[in-house]
Amino acid sequence: MKTRHLLLGLLLLPGLLAAKVTSSSRPHQYAVASAHYLATDAGLEILTRGGNAFDAAVAVSATLSVVEPISSGLGGGGFFLLHEAKSGHDRFIDARETAPASATPDKYLDATGALNRDRATNGPWSAGIPGLPAGLVHLADHYGRLPLAVSLDPAIRIARDGFPVYARLANGYMARREVMERYSGTRGVFLVDGTPPAEGEVLRQPDLARTLTLLAEKGHDGFYKGEVAAKLLAGVKAEGGEWSAQELSAYRIRERRPIRFEYDGWQIVTAPPPSSGGIALAQMLQMLEPWDLKALTQAQRTHLVTEAMRRAFRDRTFYLGDPDFVKVPQRTLVSPEYAAGLRATIHPGKATPSDMLSGSQTPLEDEDTTHFSIIDAEGNRVAGTQTVNLLFGSGLIPPGTGVLLNNEMDDFALKSGTPNAFGVMGYEANAPQPGKRMLSSMTPTFMESKDRVAVLGTPGGSRIITMVLLGALAYADGLDAQSVAALPRYHHQWMPDALSTERNALPADVAAALRAMGHTLNTPEDAPDGRRSSDAWGNLQTVSWDKSGNLLSTGSDPRNPVGSGKVIEVKSKVKP
Structure with a gap:
């Protein structure tokens, strides 16, 4: 990337x-x-x-x-x-x-x-x-x-x-x-x-x-x-x-139990409801884990990550809220088995129109x-x-x-x-009720492998979740802390059905390949539906501890x- x-x-x-x-x-x-x-x-x-x-x-x-x-x-x-x-x-x-x-x-x-x-x-x-x-x-x-x-x-x-x-x-x-x-x-x-x-x-x-x-x-x-x-x-x-x-x-x-799961040799600890970010992050990473993302072309990788985003945000819409007021099916939503079911609906070469995913329930902050x-x-x-x-x-x-x-x-x-x-x-x-906490996209997150620790998070409204996802994938790829903070960013949230990007986040050939797969792109360079994506997103702040070399950065x-x-x-x- x-x-x-x-x-x-x-x-x-x-x-x-x-x-x-x-x-x-x-x-x-x-x-x-x-x-x-x-x-x-x-x-x-x-x-x-x-x-x-x-x-x-x-x-x-x-x-x-x-x-x-x-x-x-x-x-x-x-x-x-x-x-x-x-x-x-x-x-x-x-x-x-x-x-x-x-x-x-x-x-x-x-x-x-x-x-x-x-x-x-x-x-x-x-x-x-x-x-x-x-x-x-x-x-x-x-x-x-x-x-x-x-x-x-x-x-x-x-x-x-x-x-x-x-x-x-x-x-x-x-x-x-x-x-x-x-x-x-x-x-x-x-x-x-x-x-x-x-x-x-x-x-x-x-x-x-x-x-x-x-x-x-x-x-x-x-x-x-x-x-x-x-x-x-x-x-x-x-x-x-x-x-x-x-x-x-x-x-x-409220003190709550963080969400904990594994991805590619990393232990991930992240935010539970009323944050929607931790559940979505667990879903997206577990959907993506079987693929060797580093071996794929940028277009193939972006397509698969986008499809994972689309599915996690669909679930966010219907299931998530303040756990003190509503029953959130957290155990199911963050399970590897549920992620496998979502993964099975992803076509490796074609975008899934968001209206093809169920729009009815089954058994977020600015920059x-x-x-x-x-x-x-x-x-x-x-x-x-x-x-x-x-x-x-x-x-x-x-x-x-x-x-x-x-x-x-x-x-x-x-x-x-x-x-x-x-x-x-x-x-x-x-829905609001007296004393209820509104759903949030804030996603403060820890990552730990046998030789590395990372702490990360960002502002960005509903895009917080996908920016933390991209940061987590970058750490898993071996990038250093500053490279993680500087990564180009893209986002999909199920509805509206568009892949949004920062300026120059995707090379022209990658954007063309994604459109050929059926993705609608909303970029600062080209917003065919009349909407405009902002030039730069978020404000990611991260620290990393390399335990093997004992190096903080x-x-x-x-x-x-x-x-x-x-x-x-x-x-x-x-x-x-």
Whole structure:
């Protein structure tokens, strides 16, 4: 598979930064890769202050919440996949947002009975109860080594003192300006001098610093009760929304058992429902395993991978939802036998039209999600993916909080069979109910073979799942971390029935061969159906540990000029 190698300008070249160490029993070094250099530095700061990977995850997550409001924040949610080196246990922290009791499907319909897109994606009705603050508290209380206040210190400092606005943040604001400027609290953060944030200006967020400080001092109650909660409730109510103090204070994370399966000599550990990504990843990789993909032409390989994508996304549509509310047939869906049945329906030389797969049941985040990957000196690791859903979420900041609320309600099937902002559909399994968690595409993932460990994930809406698939296949092919982060990307999600690609992801002869097999392509170069695929997708952040050579390395997506991956040596001996 063709790879792309791009430089990161003035930033550290993440994939080239790797350092030799002396023992393969544990790395004796730290590796952090995230979508912003300040977040990477925050994680490394906490590690050098005596924290472990889980403390560093708190620091990276909270700092991303400050410097990437376009992507994630305290007003959103996330998933944290953890590996404890000492016990060997893997754990999954579900800090996904939940539906308010007021958010019944009828509230999202217009006078004609059609889905009200504005209400589903903008303002108070689009927002679920935030989960990320509870996730940070849980990480610190149950897995970290340092007090929460220490791990949150870098984020508080950066919120208070400010950071330079980068191009993506400034351009994203302009893209969402009309919605952002509807709300007084949002104007108070982004229009302090009366003009939108411009690249190079310093953005300070004193209200967010105050909210983070209260979280640091009081833990869960610092956000979900008291001063911050009162301001959140007042801000939502002022804009016509209906949250209650009881459902806000009652929010709790869920610890879930990760999905685990094997692929080509690798143990894969990944996200369970309410993520749809882990089940889909297990299905796709197990469908593909019998084929020697490296021996195939690029067109043949792309065809087979696309057909696996198509089938996994069909199952996503009908079966998946919050396991606390619906029965998800997980054991069946991730079994090798079920994958074999799906594989048997794949023609090796012809595309399967999506409408030929059953459209009835039988017996997802934008580019503006964010991901980080961490391995510490003891071998603990974290894959964290967090989001506010679309660009700047709902656009609403309740005054006095600095907290930009998510618009994750659009990830529910608000109207059965109607596609959401990413074009993916859902039915009863993903319909909103009070306290229910909306289906997600976030797919934080670990891979481990006898001589290598990888941690990876990415933003990208419904394309998260297929980007992680392509990354996993690349690691299995033997690529290094930076090459994995730079890979060209393509995607199929069953409906609409089109193979979408980044610009120049497929050579012209490969695209022609795929069309000859019956695939409809949607590319930036040629979109025959009038739709346009964006030029670049995702923001993959990955770290890798070569156990045989005892080498840590990082991969930070070259599509994102402010991303950063770093490896540093531990100067003193690490205690077990």
